[in-house]
Amino acid sequence: MTEKIEQNNSSYQEFWNWFTTKEKEFFNVLKDEDDVEENFLDVTLFKMKELNEHFFLLAGMRDESTAELIVTVDRNIKDIVYAEELIQSAPNLENWKFTALKPELNIKDVEIRMDDYIFSKENIYFYSNGDDNYPDEIDLVFVHEDLNDENENEIINGTYLFIDNYLGELNFVTQIDNFRIAGKNEADKELIPIEKLKDFLSWREREFTEKYEAAKIETTEDSYSLLEGTLENGFPMLATVNVDLLKWNQKASHPWISVLRIKYHGDETNGFPDDEDYEMLNTIEDEMMLQLNSDTGNLNLGRETADNIREIYFVSKDFRKISKVLAETVQKYPDYEMTFDIYKDKYWQSFERYGIH
Numbered sequence: 001m002t003e004k005i006e007q008n009n010s011s012y013q014e015f016w017n018w019f020t021t022k023e024k025e026f027f028n029v030l031k032d033e034d035d036v037e038e039n040f041l042d043v044t045l046f047k048m049k050e051l052n053e054h055f056f057l058l059a060g061m062r063d064e065s066t067a068e069l070i071v072t073v074d075r076n077i078k079d080i081v082y083a084e085e086l087i088q089s090a091p092n093l094e095n096w097k098f099t100a101l102k103p104e105l106n107i108k109d110v111e112i113r114m115d116d117y118i119f120s121k122e123n124i125y126f127y128s129n130g131d132d133n134y135p136d137e138i139d140l141v142f143v144h145e146d147l148n149d150e151n152e153n154e155i156i157n158g159t160y161l162f163i164d165n166y167l168g169e170l171n172f173v174t175q176i177d178n179f180r181i182a183g184k185n186e187a188d189k190e191l192i193p194i195e196k197l198k199d200f201l202s203w204r205e206r207e208f209t210e211k212y213e214a215a216k217i218e219t220t221e222d223s224y225s226l227l228e229g230t231l232e233n234g235f236p237m238l239a240t241v242n243v244d245l246l247k248w249n250q251k252a253s254h255p256w257i258s259v260l261r262i263k264y265h266g267d268e269t270n271g272f273p274d275d276e277d278y279e280m281l282n283t284i285e286d287e288m289m290l291q292l293n294s295d296t297g298n299l300n301l302g303r304e305t306a307d308n309i310r311e312i313y314f315v316s317k318d319f320r321k322i323s324k325v326l327a328e329t330v331q332k333y334p335d336y337e338m339t340f341d342i343y344k345d346k347y348w349q350s351f352e353r354y355g356i357h
Contacts, residue, residue, distance in 0.1 A: 012089040030067045054079040068097040077342045081320040104168030107195045115154045119162040125191035136252045139178040147183035156181045175201045215253035235271040241302035246356040252346040254315040258322050263337040266308040281310045
C-alpha cells in the first residue's frame with residue numbers, strides 16, 4: 001500500500017508542476033473572463049480527470065488579485081479524501097487559492113435563479129423530524145414556498161442546489177442523514193427560517209460528539225454467528241456476522257457503512273466459491289482487517305456469501321481511510337470483479353435483516 005500512496009503523491013505533484021507552469025496564463029484568463037471554459041476549465045479538468053475521473057472543478061475570482069480553484073467530487077463520498085489530498089499537496093502561489101470541495105457560504109451570498117424561480121432565504125425553510133427509535137438521526141424537510149405539482153422538478157433541483165451551496169459539500173454529506181424537499185402544503189410542523197439551519201446542525205453535532213466521543217469496543221473476543229438462508233432465486237446464502245457488535249448500544253459512533261462486493265465463479269458450486277476462491281476471499285479480508293481495525297476507527301461486521309458474490313462489511317467512524325483501503329484492494333486484485341459502496345447509516349438499519357439487535 002505504501003507504493004500506492006507514493007504513486008498518488010507523485011501524480012499530485014506532477015499535476016501541480018504542470019499547473020504552476022501555466023498559472024499566470026490561467027489567472028489572466030479568469031480575471032479577463034477570456035473564454036474561461038475553453039482556455040481554463042476544459043484544459044485543467046482534462047488533467048484532473050487523469051488523476052481521478054470523479055473530479056470536477058469550479059473557478060472564479062475571489063477578489064481583484066486572487067483566483068480560486070475548487071475541486072469538487074459532487075458529494076461522492078468515496079472520492080472526498082482524494083480531493084482533499086490533491087489540495088493539501090498544492091503549492092503556495094501568490095495569486096491563487098485552492099479549495100477542496102465546495103465551501104459553505106454566508107446565507108447573504110446565496111441566491112440562485114433558475115427557470116424563472118428564485119431560491120433564497122426569503123422563500124426556503126426547514127423543519128426536523130424526530131424518531132424515538134433513532135434519536136441521533138438528522139432527518140430534515142426543506143420547504144420552498146412556491147413548490148407545487150407543476151413545478152416540482154425545477155423547485156426541487158433549485159432548492160437542492162441552494163442547500164448544497166449554503167452548507168458546503170462536506171457539511172451536506174456529513175451533517176444530514178436524511179432529507180426531502182416539499183411544498184408548504186405538505187409541511188406538518190412549524191417552519192424554521194433556513195438561515196437557522198447551520199446553528200441547528202452545529203448544536204446537533206455537538207450533542208452527538210459529546211455522546212459518542214469516548215465510544216470504543218474491543219472485538220477480538222466477540223461471538224460470530226453463522227446464518228443460513230435462501231435467496232429468491234433458490235440459491236443458498238451464508239452469512240457470518242459479529243453478534244456482539246450488532247447488539248452494541250453505541251452503533252451511531254460508527255455511522256459509515258462499507259460494502260465490498262467480490263464476484264467469483266460459483267456456477268458449479270451452488271453459487272459458493274470453490275476452495276481456491278474461498279481461500280483468496282479470506283486472504284483479501286484478512287489483509288484489509290490489518291489496516292481497518294478498532295485503533296483506526298474501523299470494525300469488521302462480517303460477510304455474506306451467495307449467488308457468486310462475497311460481500312464484506314465494515315463500520316467506521318470516518319470514511320476517509322476505508323475509502324482508500326477499499327480502492328487499493330480493488331486495484332490490487334484485478335482478476336476479481338470488485339465494487340464497493342460507502343454510505344451513512346447511524347443505526348446500521350442495513351443489517352436488521354439478520355434479526356440481531
